[in-house]
Amino acid sequence: MQRILSAQLPAHVGATVRVAGWVHRRRLLKSVAFLIVRDATGLTQVVVAAPAVRAQVEALTEETVVEVVGTVVTNETAPAGVELTDPTVRPLGDAAVPPPFDLYRPVLAAGLSTQLDHAPTALRHPTRSASLRISAAAVAGFRATLDARGHTEIHTPKVVASSTESGANVFALDWFGRPAYLAQSPQFYKQLMVGVFERVYEVGPVFRAEPHDTARHLAQYTSLDVELGFVADHRDVMVVLRDTLAGMLDAVRERAGGALATLAVEAPEVPAEIPAVHFTEALEIAGAPADEPDLAPAHERALGEWARREHGSEFLFVTGYPMAKRPFYTHPDPARPAYSNGFDLLFRGLELVTGGQRLHRHADYLAALAARGEPVEPYAGYLDAFRHGMPPHGGFAIGLERFVARLTGAANVREVTAFPRDLHRLTP
Amino acid sequence: MQRILSAQLPAHVGATVRVAGWVHRRRLLKSVAFLIVRDATGLTQVVVAAPAVRAQVEALTEETVVEVVGTVVTNETAPAGVELTDPTVRPLGDAAVPPPFDLYRPVLAAGLSTQLDHAPTALRHPTRSASLRISAAAVAGFRATLDARGHTEIHTPKVVASSTESGANVFALDWFGRPAYLAQSPQFYKQLMVGVFERVYEVGPVFRAEPHDTARHLAQYTSLDVELGFVADHRDVMVVLRDTLAGMLDAVRERAGGALATLAVEAPEVPAEIPAVHFTEALEIAGAPADEPDLAPAHERALGEWARREHGSEFLFVTGYPMAKRPFYTHPDPARPAYSNGFDLLFRGLELVTGGQRLHRHADYLAALAARGEPVEPYAGYLDAFRHGMPPHGGFAIGLERFVARLTGAANVREVTAFPRDLHRLTP
Numbered sequence: 039m040q041r042i043l044s045a046q047l048p049a050h051v052g053a054t055v056r057v058a059g060w061v062h063r064r065r066l067l068k069s070v071a072f073l074i075v076r077d078a079t080g081l082t083q084v085v086v087a088a089p090a091v092r093a094q095v096e097a098l099t100e101e102t103v104v105e106v107v108g109t110v111v112t113n114e115t116a117p118a119g120v121e122l123t124d125p126t127v128r129p130l131g132d133a134a135v136p137p138p139f140d141l142y143r144p145v146l147a148a149g150l151s152t153q154l155d156h157a158p159t160a161l162r163h164p165t166r167s168a169s170l171r172i173s174a175a176a177v178a179g180f181r182a183t184l185d186a187r188g189h190t191e192i193h194t195p196k197v198v199a200s201s202t203e204s205g206a207n208v209f210a211l212d213w214f215g216r217p218a219y220l221a222q223s224p225q226f227y228k229q230l231m232v233g234v235f236e237r238v239y240e241v242g243p244v245f246r247a248e249p250h251d252t253a254r255h256l257a258q259y260t261s262l263d264v265e266l267g268f269v270a271d272h273r274d275v276m277v278v279l280r281d282t283l284a285g286m287l288d289a290v291r292e293r294a295g296g297a298l299a300t301l302a303v304e305a306p307e308v309p310a311e312i313p314a315v316h317f318t319e320a321l322e323i324a325g326a327p328a329d330e331p332d333l334a335p336a337h338e339r340a341l342g343e344w345a346r347r348e349h350g351s352e353f354l355f356v357t358g359y360p361m362a363k364r365p366f367y368t369h370p371d372p373a374r375p376a377y378s379n380g381f382d383l384l385f386r387g388l389e390l391v392t393g394g395q396r397l398h399r400h401a402d403y404l405a406a407l408a409a410r411g412e413p414v415e416p417y418a419g420y421l422d423a424f425r426h427g428m429p430p431h432g433g434f435a436i437g438l439e440r441f442v443a444r445l446t447g448a449a450n451v452r453e454v455t456a457f458p459r460d461l462h463r464l465t466p
Numbered sequence: 467m468q469r470i471l472s473a474q475l476p477a478h479v480g481a482t483v484r485v486a487g488w489v490h491r492r493r494l495l496k497s498v499a500f501l502i503v504r505d506a507t508g509l510t511q512v513v514v515a516a517p518a519v520r521a522q523v524e525a526l527t528e529e530t531v532v533e534v535v536g537t538v539v540t541n542e543t544a545p546a547g548v549e550l551t552d553p554t555v556r557p558l559g560d561a562a563v564p565p566p567f568d569l570y571r572p573v574l575a576a577g578l579s580t581q582l583d584h585a586p587t588a589l590r591h592p593t594r595s596a597s598l599r600i601s602a603a604a605v606a607g608f609r610a611t612l613d614a615r616g617h618t619e620i621h622t623p624k625v626v627a628s629s630t631e632s633g634a635n636v637f638a639l640d641w642f643g644r645p646a647y648l649a650q651s652p653q654f655y656k657q658l659m660v661g662v663f664e665r666v667y668e669v670g671p672v673f674r675a676e677p678h679d680t681a682r683h684l685a686q687y688t689s690l691d692v693e694l695g696f697v698a699d700h701r702d703v704m705v706v707l708r709d710t711l712a713g714m715l716d717a718v719r720e721r722a723g724g725a726l727a728t729l730a731v732e733a734p735e736v737p738a739e740i741p742a743v744h745f746t747e748a749l750e751i752a753g754a755p756a757d758e759p760d761l762a763p764a765h766e767r768a769l770g771e772w773a774r775r776e777h778g779s780e781f782l783f784v785t786g787y788p789m790a791k792r793p794f795y796t797h798p799d800p801a802r803p804a805y806s807n808g809f810d811l812l813f814r815g816l817e818l819v820t821g822g823q824r825l826h827r828h829a830d831y832l833a834a835l836a837a838r839g840e841p842v843e844p845y846a847g848y849l850d851a852f853r854h855g856m857p858p859h860g861g862f863a864i865g866l867e868r869f870v871a872r873l874t875g876a877a878n879v880r881e882v883t884a885f886p887r888d889l890h891r892l893t894p
Contacts, residue, residue: 041696058696060661060855078616078664101855130696131827134855158658158851167662174619178609188506191602193688193866195885196624196671197637197648199892209625211639211648213685214675214889220625220639227885230586230894233488234595236506242670243624247642257641260621268469268486268558399559419894423586427488427529427562438621457623457655461642464627466658466847 039107045079047120050110057082057122058105058130060162061098063142071095073127074117074142075106076162083121084108094127100141101134101159139163150452157457157466168297169454172290173442175297177241179289180262180436183282189237189264194227196220196243200416207247209257220245223435225367226420228265229396232431233423237266241438251461253450256439258459264393265433272369272379272395275432276314276355279383279393282436283353284308290445301446306352313345314355317377332363335388342387357381366406369395369432379432385444393434400424467535473507475548478538485510485550486533486558488590489526491570499523501555502545502570503534504590511549512536522555528569529562529587567591578880585885585894596725597882600718601870603725605669607717608690608864611710617665617692622655624648624671628844635675637685648673651863653795654848656693657824660859661851665694669866679889681878684867686887692821693861700797700807700823703860704742704783707811707819710864711781712736718873729874734780741773742783745805760791763816770815785809794834797823797860807860813872821862828852 039056047055059077071092073084084106086092098104108122137159139148146153146163153160160166181191198221201208209220224240231238244261264282269275287305290298298305315323321330323344324337333341333356345354358377361370369379380394397403403421407414414421442454452458457466467484475483487505499520501512512534514520526532536550565587567576574581574591581588588594609619626649629636637648652668659666672689692710697703715733718726726733743751749758751772752765761769761784773782786805789798797807808822825831831849835842842849870882880886885894 058857103855103857130857131855132829135853137854158661159854161659161662170620170662171618173621177619178613181606181609185606190599191605192598192884193601193671195686195887197673197686197887197892209639209641211637213637213892214677216892218892231589231884233586234589234598243621245625249642258623258625401560423894425563426565426587427531427559429486429531429558456620456659459623459625464625464641464644464646466851 041105043079044075044077044082044118047082047110047122048118051112051120052110054107054109055122056105056107059103061100061102061104061134063100064095064098066092066096073098073104073106073125075104076141081117082106083113083116084125084127085111085121085123086125086127088124091125091127097133098127098129099133100136101162102132103130103134104128105130150450154452154458154463155466161456164300166453168294168300169442169446169448170456171297172294172301172446173438173454175290175293176286176441176445177260177262177438178293179286180241180282181239182289183285184237184239184264187237187278187281189239189266190231190235192224192228192231192235192238192240193242194221194224194231194240196245199419207249209245209247222246223261224263225365225435226417228263228433229367229428229431230420230423232265232267233426233428236268236429239264249461253452254440254443256451256455256458256460259440259451259455260438262436262438262441263433264435265431267429267431269395269430269432271430272357272381272393272432275393275395275434276312276357276381279391279434280308280312283383283391286441287445303446305445308353309349309351312353312355312383313349313351314357314381315341317356317358317360320356331360333382338384338389339387342384345384352386354384355381356384364394366410366412367396367403369397369430383434385441388444390441390444391434391436393432395430395432398424398428398430469533471507472503472505472510473546475510475538475550476546479540479548480538482535482537483550484533484535487531489528489530489532489562491528492523492526494520494524501526501534501553503532509545510534511541511544512553512555513539513549513551514553514555516552519553519555525561526555526557527561528564529590530560531558531562532556533558578878582880582886582891583894589884592728594881596722596728597870597874597876598884599725600722600729600874601866601882603718603721604714604869604873605688605690605866606721607714608669608710609667610717611713612665612667612692615665615706615709617667617694618659618663620652620656620659620663620666620668621670622649622652622659622668624673627847635677637673637675650674651689652691653793653863654845656691656861657795657856657859658848658851660693660695661854661856664696664857667692677889681880682868682871684879684883684886684888687868687879687883688866690864690866690869691861692863693859695857695859697823697858697860699858700785700809700821700860703821703823703862704740704785704809707821707862708736708740711811711819714869715873731874733873736781737777737779740781740783740811741777741779742785742809743769745784745786745788748784759788761810761817766812766817767815770812773812780814782812783809784812792822794838794840795824795831797825811862813869816872818869818872819862819864821860823858823860826852826856826858
C-alpha cells in the first residue's frame with residue numbers, strides 16, 4: 039500500500055490508507071486515545087480504541103517513527119477535518135528518546151542556545167522549519183528572477199590565496215603546506231565572470247572570522263551574489279535588485295505560504311520603484327551631523343520610519359556612500375568623487391543588501407589601492423583580468439539568513455539558520 | 467538608445483541599433499574592414515568603410531570592450547544573416563591587452579595549464595563557456611526535478627569539528643583557536659534534515675585534500691546532494707536518481723542547446739528504468755575474480771560496454787557493493803549482510819554517482835563503528851540525532867564537474883571548472 043501524506047488525507051475519505059511519520063503527541067483519555075503523527079506536510083490524528091493498540095500507543099515515546107494503517111473518516115474537530123480510525127501501528131525503528139523540549143507545543147519553550155545544541159530535533163518544530171522553508175523559497179525566487187533576466191549561475195572557489203574583502207576576519211587554512219584562506223565573498227570571481235557571461239549569480243557559503251558575538255553575524259552564511267556588465271552606473275544595478283527582491287518575495291508567498299502562516303507574518307510588497315536618497319540627504323533625514331562618514335543603526339531606523347511615512351515603503355535605497363567607507367573596488371561618483379556609486383538597501387530600517395558599481399579599468403584599480411596605501415600584490419591575479427577588457431559593471435550581495443530573519447521578525451539570525459557557525463559554535 | 471544583444475539583431479533589420487561587447491576579431495581587407503563583436507549571446511559582424519572609423523578599428527586590440535551604433539542589414543554570409551553598417555565605434559574602457567591565446571579560433575590552442583593560469587580570459591572562449599552553461603542548466607534541472615518531488619533545499623556547514631567521510635584527505639583549519647575541518651560532504655547534515663523535511667537536497671562545495679594529481683579529482687568540487695526518508699530500501703533511492711538525471715539532461719537540452727551544439731555533443735536519453743546488476747554479477751560480466759572487493763576502472767569500462775550492448779543504455783546501476791568498501795553509515799543488505807544496500811551509477815563505463823540506503827537506528831551505528839574499530843566520539847553529535855527517531859532513508863551525491871565532463875567528453879574535470887583547486891592550484 040502506497041504511503042500517503044497527511045495533507046493528502048482529505049482526498050481519501052472512506053479509504054484504508056497508510057501514513058508514516060513521527061509520534062508528535064499522544065492524548066490518553068479514558069475512553070479513547072489519540073495518536074498525532076507528524077510528517078513533512080502536517081499532522082494526522084489517529085483515533086485508538088482497541089485495547090491492544092492502545093497499549094502499544096501508551097508505550098510509544100514522542101519522536102518515534104511509526105507507520106499507521108487506518109480508515110480515513112471526516113471529523114470537523116480533527117486537523118484538516120479528517121482522522122484515521124481502526125488503526126494498526128508499526129514502529130519503523132527503535133523507540134525514540136524524546137528531545138529535551140516539547141515539539142508539540144505551539145512555541146518552542148527552550149532557549150536559543152538549547153535549541154542550537156539540539157538542532158536536529160529543534161528544527162523539527164514547525165516554527166523553526168517554517169523559517170527554513172521560507173529560506174528555500176526565497177532562494178528559488180532569486181534564481182528564477184535572474185534566470186529570466188539572462189544571468190548564468192556560477193560556482194567559484196571557497197579557498198583563496200589571499201583575503202578578498204580585507205585582511206581582517208579571515209580564516210586561515212593549510213592548503214597542501216601552503217597558507218590559504220576561506221573566501222569572504224565571491225566578489226572578485228563574480229566580477230571576472232562578467233567578462234564571460236555578462237550577467238551571473240552565485241548562491242554559496244561565505245566565511246567571516248567575526249570575533250564578536252552579535253545577533254546578526256555568523257561566521258558562515260549563505261550569500262546571494264549577483265553581478266552584471268554593461269551598466270550605465272549603479273542605478274541599473276538597483277533596478278535588478280528591486281526586481282530580484284520582488285521575485286524572492288513572490289516565491290515566498292507562492293511556495294511557502296503555509297510557513298508564512300505558521301509564523302503569522304506577511305511578505306511585504308516591493309514598490310515598483312524603491313525610494314532612494316543620497317547619503318548626504320540621508321544624514322539630514324536622520325538628524326545626523328553632516329560630516330558623519332557612515333550611518334549608525336539609529337540613523338537607519340530613523341530612515342526606515344521616514345520611508346514608511348513619506349513613501350509607504352518598507353524598503354529604502356541609500357546611495358552615494360562616502361568612498362572612504364566602501365571597498366577599494368567601488369566606483370566613485372564621477373560628479374562627486376568623494377562619494378561612491380555604491381548603495382545600501384534598508385529593509386524596515388536595517389541594512390539588508392550592499393551593492394554598487396565597480397571599477398572596470400585596470401589603471402583605476404592601481405590608483406585606488408595606491409590611494410589607500412594598500413599593496414597590489416595580493417590582488418595581482420585578480421587585477422590582471424582587468425587588463426583584458428572588462429565592461430562597466432556592478433552587483434550586489436544579499437545575506438540569506440539576514441533576509442529571512444528580517445522577513446520573519448526573528449531577533450537572531452541563528453533562529454533561521456539550520457546549523458549556525460560562530461565564535462562559540464562549531465557543532466552540531 | 468537601448469543596447470540590444472547580437473542574438474536580437476535579426477528582429478531589427480533596417481533599424482539603427484546599439485550593440486556592445488568585446489572585440490572578438492578584426493579583418494582588415496583592402497576595400498573594407500570587418501569588426502566582429504562578441505557578447506553574451508554570440509557575434510555581431512560590423513562592416514567598416516569610412517576611413518576615420520577604419521583607422522579607429524585598426525587601432526583596437528582584441529578583447530577591448532566597445533559599443534557600436536549602426537544600421538542592421540541582411541547579409542546571408544554574416545553570422546545569423548545580419549550585419550551592422552555605417553557604424554560609430556566607442557571603446558568602453560582602455561585598450562585591452564590581448565590574452566596569450568586567440569579567442570577567435572574555433573579551438574583554444576593553449577594547453578590546459580596555460581588556460582587555467584589565464585582562466586578569466588580562457589573562459590571567454592565559446593568551448594569553455596559552453597561547458598559552464600551546461601553545468602548551470604544541469605543544476606537547474608536537478609533542482610526543478612527535486613522541487614517537484616517535494617524536496618526542500620538546505621544549506622549546511624562547510625566547517626565541521628570532525629572529519630566526516632574518513633580521517634584522510636581533510637583540510638585542517640584554525641577556527642577561533644580551535645581545530646576544525648572543511649566538510650568533505652554534507653552527508654551527516656542531509657541525513658539529519660530528513661528528520662525535519664523528509665526530503666532534501668543541497669548544491670554546494672565540498673573539499674577533499676586529494677594528494678594525487680588526476681584528471682578526475684578536484685580539491686573543491688560542487689556536490690549535488692539528495693536524501694529522502696521513508697524508503698523501503700536503496701531501490702526507492704535509485705528511482706529518484708533516475709528521474710533526477712533525466713531532469714538534468716532535459717534541462718541541458720532545453721536551456722543549453724546552443725552550448726551542446728558548440729561542443730558537438732548530445733545529451734543522452736535516460737532509460738525509463740536504468741538496468742541494474744548486483745556487484746557479484748558485475749564481477750562476472752567484467753570477467754573479474756569473484757573475490758574482488760571493488761570494481762577497477764577496466765571493470766567499469768567492460769560493464770559500460772555490456773550495458774550498451776545488452777540494454778542499449780549509457781547508464782548502469784551496480785548494486786550491493788561489499789560493505790567492507792562502503793562508508794560506515796551504509797545499510798547492509800538484510801538478506802546478505804556482507805553486501806550493502808549501496809549502489810554506484812556508471813555512465814559510459816565510469817562511476818558518476820554513489821548512493822544507497824543509510825543506517826537509521828542508533829544502535830546500528832554504534833555496532834558499525836565498533837565492527838570497524840572506529841571510535842564513536844568524533845561522530846557523537848551526529849549520531850545523537852539518531853536516538854530521536856529517524857525513518858529508513860537513503861540518498862546520493864552527484865559530482866557536478868564529473869557529470870559535465872562525462873557529458874561533454876572532456877578528458878579532464880578542470881576543463882569544465884571555472885577556477886579549479888587542486889594540489890598545485892590555488893589561483894586565480
